[in-house]
Amino acid sequence: MLLEVDHLTTAYGGLVAVADVSIGVAEGEIVVVAGANGAGKSTLLKSISGLERPRGGTITFAGERIDRLAGHLITSRGLAYVPENKRLFPRLTVRDNLRLGSWLHRREPDREAPLETVFRLFPRLAERLDQRAATLSGGEQQMLAIGRALMSRPRLLMLDEPSQGIMPKLVDEIFAAVKVIRDSGVTVLLVEQRLMESLEIADRAYVLQTGRVVLDGPARQIMDDPEVRRVYLGM
């Protein structure tokens, strides 16, 4: 496994958001973590990326314990994270946001090499290079956030609700991009509320409920699970 989360518990004060969660992501997979609002999906990603400190359990990435590493060091190990609120640098231009994405490779002559991939995935970013990030639409901001993450050349890309707050047409574009990203060799861990769309592109999935894993397995199997269909699709 490229990423192994083992018995992870994360709490805000007394409120336990993630309880004893174990998940794994193998190299080359798209893994979806699904669940309703407040199920602990975002907290799980925040804990992996170092934004929140877990209370218990371990996180191993490419054989190294990362649960006590500072956030910037976790990024430097090849783990890129696009949070739900994107956290772009709003007053900087699209160009500068992307350039900062390659900060870890700033001394390398081909630091901007991933730019080609980013523009191929999201051509509209290339048209808006000199615009400030704050002036982009929600969908474009999501593209920029993913683009910025790709500029760090990650082995694992973690996306938190990339479909949230954007036009339906762009949602398809972003899901298609996620597939292309995986096919280019980047492993993807995706947190989504849009269960069926994300399962379409996923290899495996975990379903969280109030901080615990209640179901996991191949995406196909989760999609056909009668309980999932009843709860999430009202069938």
Added chain:
Amino acid sequence: MTAQGIFQVLASGLLMGLIYALIAVGLSLIFGLMDVVNFAHGEMLMLAMYAAFGLWAISGIDPVLLMPLVVAAMAIFGALVYLGIVRYAMRAKSNAGMVQIFATFGLAVLIQGLAQFLFSPDYRSINGSFLAGKTVNLLGVFLPAPQVFGGVVSLAAFAGLWLLMTRTDFGKALEATREDQGAVALVGIDRNKIFALGWALGAGLVGLAGAVMAIFYYVHPQVGSGFALVAYVTVALGGFGSVFGALAAGLIVGLVEAATTLVLPSAMKSMGVYVLYLGVVFFRPSGLFGRL
């Protein structure tokens, strides 16, 4: 007063304004970067002036040539102040603002006390620079060479700062950190390192101001306090955190101060500046170029 005399006063005011801007910019930069007001800013200026004086007294080398040394020493000092004091003050669980204020204010008291103790309250001055006593004739206006030199250094420093902020990765990282210090880890930037370098830059700039001022101004333990006050006015006027607001505001403060001496006794030259400050506080509290 003749037109010639008025030009003379205003030109000196502009030169002093450039120095004020150079003193203030480090303060503004650090505030913009991390929302910390460095109450020891004036004492850093004083330290830099003593450093210039001390190096000159020991080596006999022209203070103009010693400037890079003073700047480097102050940059290191600035980084150490962040790493040794401010970093811990920022971690305060409650009342972090107060903790930061008292941390840097305490440092100011300490530096000033140590300066009194080690250097005595005597006024000292450097009288070995090749610039001393010379004047420059600019279109019929005669200006003292050290101040003209100071103005040129200030402009060069702002030009350098502009290049640094717009053309370098470090400059972009500074800008990104001031926008969202929690998000820079997402691209692999260690914000602690950026903060330490930001303090080095801010202290290096006030070090440059001190190294220039030591050539034409008396050095004594209280010298920083008065200039710090002007620096706070400059930063408030330019907009907290705005680097180029500090340049514009420094020039305005210098001009207003000079213009005040045209109508009031020169002992009251600061009055115009503080009236201006009150005006800003009342009518435009975010400053001329502020983002508050």
